[in-house]
Amino acid sequence: MAGLTYTMLDTTNLSTAEIYGKVLCDLGEQHPEIIGLSADLAKSTKIGVFAKKFPNRFFNLGIAEQNMFGIAAGMANAGLVPFVSTFAIFTSMRALDQVHTDICYQNLNVKMIATHAGLSFGQAGSTHHCTEDLSIMRAMANCKVIAPADGIETANAVQAAYETNGPIYIRINRGFDQKLYTKMDYGFEIGKAVQMVDGTDLTIIACGSCVYQAVEAAKILDTVDGIKARVLNMHTIKPIDVEAIMKAVHETRRIITVEDHNVLGGLGSAVGEVIAEGGKACAFKRLGIPDEFSIIGLHEDLMSYYKIDTNGILENVRELMGKDFEEDDDWEDEV
Known part of the structure; x- marks a missing residue:
């Protein structure tokens, strides 16, 4: 440089x-x-x-x-x-x-x-x-x-x-992240998520290095599985975009969060808090580092090991799509 x-x-x-x-x-x-x-x-x-x-x-x-x-x-x-x-x-x-x-x-x-x-x-x-x-x-x-x-x-x-x-x-990471954006004026605003991919079957909410992985997974889900996965880049963890999360819950009923962070207390927990307080049922899964100290290795290998890369996201999305979150899609019985 x-x-x-x-x-x-x-x-x-x-x-x-x-x-x-x-x-x-x-x-x-x-x-x-x-x-x-x-x-x-x-x-x-x-x-x-x-x-x-x-x-x-x-x-x-x-x-x-x-x-x-x-x-x-x-x-x-x-x-x-x-x-x-x-x-x-x-x-x-x-x-x-x-x-x-x-x-x-x-x-x-x-x-x-x-x-x-x-x-x-x-x-x-x-x-x-x-x-x-x-x-x-x-x-x-x-x-x-x-x-x-x-x-x-x-x-x-x-x-x-x-x-x-x-x-x-x-x-931010050590560097050399994958490139997502090609121009500055895509609408960045503190506290407002950016929708990377539209979808109605499921929403993947990611932050940091996992956003690129989520976008790539959404492409494969569309072409291989016929699954339309929405991807939200939740770049701001606090204040979190409550409106975008609840819109995703209402419209897709399945939510997966992905983060290069412990599953306790980070993006997944923040999204889960919003969903719990929102009073709308959905299928929900957090991807991240489990409650343990990580093994040692290169970043890409660790992302694969903990299933927060493209392949890991695909595996978990396919599993979640097979689960029923309730008997019907009727919102009238929701609190």
Whole structure:
């Protein structure tokens, strides 16, 4: 990527993390109040390009994540807009006390860009796997939680984060995600799902790297099985799009969620809460990492192992389509 002149049109050729770095530079040129912070991971999280361009607005705090988030809170209190970059595992767990008390409790304008999320750094082992962060961060009052599906969506999320006051947690992978979008203006909005595929037989609700897998599964289901699967890119986990979920329940009656995260507390749990409170019956299944620490391996192999890739989604959709959720399709007996 050396020597690349960045424009929004170039985003389709960059990894998700690289796009974050490039977009932050673009925003930094327009908004001098934006500053960058990292905990000795500027190169890995790609905020290093911002550091190179704006050396006086970048701070490397060393391997001291708790200090970094406390300092970010103080800078936000002074009117700056800190973008804090480190691995998701360190943001959501190692520095959680500071994220909770210094940032979220005070509702400060800090943007937390958490990279290497889920199992995307699978070969690094359990210390670097992060399959609990969605559960943790969506429980933080005042904090919005976004899991972009690809590079262009990351660009939109970073832009929207700057324009939205308050703490925001953006969860991205190690990089090199599959490309879903070819243009920026597809209607990204915090809190609003994007329908990727229309369908009436079943709805697959996915986030992050699983959205591409869901779209591919929907294509195969259509051509091979004759199953019309709707696919929702639920890029915002909090606030979640209640309207899109309940519309899917009403129109398709079968819901599968797919996430590179523990099945407890993440996207599946958030969708399940909406369905339970909505009072409409449906067949429902959560795909993700079971209640265990993941095995170690490459991301694509782990996605296959835990059946959150295209083949795993196909297997579970076909199984769910064979289940009856009630005797009839009559809504009158619903609470």
